[in-house]
Amino acid sequence: MLLCTKIRLEVSTQDAATLEFMQGKCRGLYNWWIGRLRNGEHWPGWQEAKKTLQASKQHDPELKAVYGKLLHEVYFRAEKAMQDFFRRCRAGEKRGFPRYKPRHEFFTLCYPAMYIQVEQNILRLPTGGKGKHKAFPDILARLTEPAPVTFREVAISRDARGHYYASFVSERQEEHREQGGTVAFDLGIKTLATGVNEEGRVYTIGGFKGHRWYNRQLDKIRSKRDRCKRGSRRYKHLSQVYQRVSQKKRAKRNDSLHKASHLISRKLVESTVVVGDLSQQQMVTDPRNAPNAHRNREVGNEWCVYTFVQMLIYKCKLYGKDLQIISEKYTSQDCSGCRNRQPMPLWKRTYRCSRCGLVMDRDENSARNILQRYLARLEPHTGDPVRCADVFTAINTFQHVEKGRTRGGHGSN
Numbered sequence: 001m002l003l004c005t006k007i008r009l010e011v012s013t014q015d016a017a018t019l020e021f022m023q024g025k026c027r028g029l030y031n032w033w034i035g036r037l038r039n040g041e042h043w044p045g046w047q048e049a050k051k052t053l054q055a056s057k058q059h060d061p062e063l064k065a066v067y068g069k070l071l072h073e074v075y076f077r078a079e080k081a082m083q084d085f086f087r088r089c090r091a092g093e094k095r096g097f098p099r100y101k102p103r104h105e106f107f108t109l110c111y112p113a114m115y116i117q118v119e120q121n122i123l124r125l126p127t128g129g130k131g132k133h134k135a136f137p138d139i140l141a142r143l144t145e146p147a148p149v150t151f152r153e154v155a156i157s158r159d160a161r162g163h164y165y166a167s168f169v170s171e172r173q174e175e176h177r178e179q180g181g182t183v184a185f186d187l188g189i190k191t192l193a194t195g196v197n198e199e200g201r202v203y204t205i206g207g208f209k210g211h212r213w214y215n216r217q218l219d220k221i222r223s224k225r226d227r228c229k230r231g232s233r234r235y236k237h238l239s240q241v242y243q244r245v246s247q248k249k250r251a252k253r254n255d256s257l258h259k260a261s262h263l264i265s266r267k268l269v270e271s272t273v274v275v276g277d278l279s280q281q282q283m284v285t286d287p288r289n290a291p292n293a294h295r296n297r298e299v300g301n302e303w304c305v306y307t308f309v310q311m312l313i314y315k316c317k318l319y320g321k322d323l324q325i326i327s328e329k330y331t332s333q334d335c336s337g338c339r340n341r342q343p344m345p346l347w348k349r350t351y352r353c354s355r356c357g358l359v360m361d362r363d364e365n366s367a368r369n370i371l372q373r374y375l376a377r378l379e380p381h382t383g384d385p386v387r388c389a390d391v392f393t394a395i396n397t398f399q400h401v402e403k404g405r406t407r408g409g410h411g412s413n
């Protein structure tokens with residue numbers, strides 16, 4: 001399977017300027033095409049579009065200073081954007097015509113592996129032109145971590161704080177694992193994941209704890225900033241602090257998600273992992289739970305359960321585990337002892353059965369239900385369990401919705 005390794009780059013001021021110049025030119029070319037397409041012009045396909053590059057270079061000689069392969073990549077990207085658009089039209093989804101790439105976002109530069117050299121820890125990124133026509137020297141960026149030995153392409157990106165990254169796409173051999181044992185996880189609010197296996201052993205994975213502290217700091221910084229004059233030096237300074245702190249929060253949260261998913265997909269002995277299907281979003285859609293908007297924020301925003309499920313999907317694949325995603329409807333209301341169904345408000349942390357008197361942690365009860373449901377389906381086979389692929393699309397559409405709402409980021413990671 002293909003894996004992406006993202007490594008921070010250290011570049012000189014001169015090289016950073018070159019990168020900015022090249023991404024600006026690539027974005028210009030991309031937006032020029034998007035503009036033509038938005039005006040109703042027909043997309044000729046990347047082969048035909050690529051033939052117009054010489055004419056574009058005549059029109060804007062500065063394009064010659066950009067490495068040619070990067071410009072070719074622009075046509076591939078437009079092609080992909082158009083194909084995705086056509087696919088959405090065919091599927092009857094919301095269409096979303098390809099958009100202009102905004103100036104404040106770095107236009108990711110994609111280098112095919114064969115044009116890139118890694119020596120020691122130095123990544124050599126070529127620029128456009130030859131000999132005396134070369135406007136900028138090749139970029140020499142220092143990698144802060146060793147690069148993968150073989151890779152297919154390298155994407156150069158920049159975050160909001162001005163740090164540069166190289167993402168190496170490489171092929172990784174999937175592991176194989178002896179079959180045996182099943183563990184079910186409930187992904188929740190209080191704990192990130194609560195699991196139970198067939199022997200009744202309970203795993204509790206806590207997740208990132210500091211979000212309250214970080215949110216308080218962030219709110220403080222923002223309120224300080226909002227009392228300053230917009231655009232003043234202090235305002236800019238506090239904006240930078242805000243970005244730094246929120247990035248730190250994001251990094252810590254992602255780190256805990258990676259550790260938790262690694263634990264589940266690699267370290268646990270069970271070969272089958274079952275989780276509830278979160279794409280149904282019952283907590284949002286169920287009108288009885290409507291006053292819990294802030295809880296949704298906690299689950300979706302703070303713990304990024306969707307990111308977590310995505311990590312589980314690729315890590316389980318990589319480490320040879322079987323990941324099953326099944327409907328989690330009523331798993332929190334049903335009693336895992338006697339199958340009695342009773343209303344269960346979201347804020348109640350303990351499940352108390354009114355019929356058989358079972359008292360159990362809410363998440364553990366859900367995990368037991370998920371496990372029982374999965375095992376019941378497994379033996380006398382009834383209906384198809386939701387396969388990973390379905391959930392993949394469910395997650396992807398969810399992310400598109402999210403992205404459309406926030407208009408930020410270009411999901412390269």
Ligand SMILES: [Zn+2]
Pocket residue numbers: 335336337338339340353354355356357358
């Ligand atoms: Zn009961």
